[in-house]
Amino acid sequence: MTETDPARLAGGRLLALAGIILAALGLRTAVAVVSPIADQIAVDIPFGSIGLGLLGMLPPVAFAIFALLTPAIVHRLGLERTMVFAIIASIAGHLLRAVAPEFGTLVAGSIIVLIGTGVGNVLMPPLVRRYFPTRIGLLTTVVTTLMSVSTAVPSLLAAPIASAAGWRLALGVWASIGVTALVPWIALAVRQHRSGDDESLGEAEPTLLTSLRKSPTAWSLAAVMATSSFGAYAAFAWLPQILAERTTLDPVAAGALLSLYGLAGFPASLVVPILAARLRNVGVLIYTGVGFFVAGYLGLLLAPQTATWLWVLLAGLGPMLFPVALALIGLRSRTHSGSVALSGFVQGVGYTIGSLGPLLVGLLHEASGGYTVPLIGMLVLSLPAIIAGFRLRGPRYVEDEIAAADARA
The missing domain is CATH 1.20.1250.20 (MFS general substrate transporter like domains)
Known part of the structure; x- marks a missing residue:
């Protein structure tokens, strides 16, 4: 694989910075938003401690599985288009959980949103390395800080939102961050495709x-x-x-x-x-x-x-x-x-x-x-x-x- 001169990517760095910030801000919103409002959800979708335990076990399992699968996805799609896939999965999962009529759909929505999260977890370090190779430490600080925010804020706001507007909005509102994050990543994917760089950048070799x-x-x-x-x-x-x-x-x-x-x-x-x-x-x-x-x-x-x-x-x-x-x-x-x-x-x-x-x-x-x-x-x-x-x-x-x-x- 031929490494691309970072200077060729300079025009896309502003888009990449916006994309990295928005993706990191929405990356972990699905992880801790259910447990604070579990009792309210259970009024409409009954599930006991085992069901709650299953939902709690899903994040690390999904992260592990899709950490191993993501390099193969990147090999086929490239980094930017794989991030688009991850964000779309997150949006779909958030919305499916919000309209879930029963527990099986709630679990399915959780799996889909966590697929997006697991893929996004893997993409962050190589994306930082690609667009900001001389600022890896600084940009990783930005990413990890925003990931912490994206974990903490939903858990703090879930109960107030659920009390004011219902648990479905409390689960689904976080899809809006993903919709915003899609804009720079779609623009970057189109840019890479038009320049021909999508065939040579960031694709993991299968072996x-x-x-x-x-x-x-x-x-x-x-x-x-x-x-x-x-x-x-x-x-x-x-x-x-x-x-x-x-x-x-x-x-x-x-x-x-x-x-x-x-x-x-x-x-x-x-x-x-x-x-x-x-x-x-x-x-x-x-x-x-x-x-x-x-x-x-x-x-x-x-x-x-x-x-x-x-x-x-x-x-x-x-x-x-x-x-x-x-x-x-x-x-x-x-x-x-x-x-x-x-x-x-x-x-x-x-x-x-x-x-x-x-x-x-x-x-x-x-x-x-x-x-x-x-x-x-x-x-x-x-x-x-x-x-x-x-x-x-x-x-x-x-x-x-x-x-x-x-x-x-």
Whole structure:
């Protein structure tokens, strides 16, 4: 594949910046909007705790599956047209959930919108690398910050919107962001097609995704993503119950601390990608993220009643590993094709392991009768990222590692 001179893309960078901002702003709106209004939805569409658990399990599963499938889609369509597909899927899913007459349709709409989200997750790092190759850290900061906003704002506004205008509008209104985001991406797709660049830019080679298994850097990045994902999804599923058992907090206070956990990583998302691009030893950021996880878990294990908010805050800082991994996808690949494949590989492996977090905590709780063993398990499973940090401390590129492995073979 021939890499295109970034100067040829200069005319499209303003469109790309608008497209990246709008896509990131709408990327995670579907993830956390159902649970705050589940009771109101259940009045019209009855579903119990199992149904709610199924809806909660869908995001990491969909993200994992479509992280692995997205490089093949990009190979056929190119980056820009694949983003158009992702946004259209998100819009359709939001609207289908809003008009759902029964639970099966609600699930189907959720799957469709999460397909769009999963594909969009993978596209962000290679799109940043393509249009802003000298500003990967800065643009990754923009993306991760807006993704945090797109997760937090719907969960805050869902209940007020549902109370004022009904739960269907509370689910469907977020499609409007996707409609707006479509405009720059359609314009970019048309521009690439007319210039002929759509045949040479950003298309992942079909064999590259499987070749990444030969790259220690790819596996190390996947371990960092998995550690962040595992800890975050386990906490979102079980933290209120853990606090209810190990402290005297009431459900309202436990819910507030869960919000603190979710917001804790927001400041880190502003600076971590920039630091990842500038530090000679990126391992320091990974060791720091693991340290936050360990400190938070140890606090909840050894002194849960003392400064509970501090332990939750520290554990909530652990997912700073996510923006580190997102930035390094662009920084540890030499080509657009490599960036697409690496993004799919890292997020596919990471979200697959992350989806097991809530299940493993539940199984350990059932086996032990409490949350001490699950917390120990969460602590232990955060430690392998230290090894990954050691491997990622210096600049290595996945394409070089694949070529070296093929040469040895």
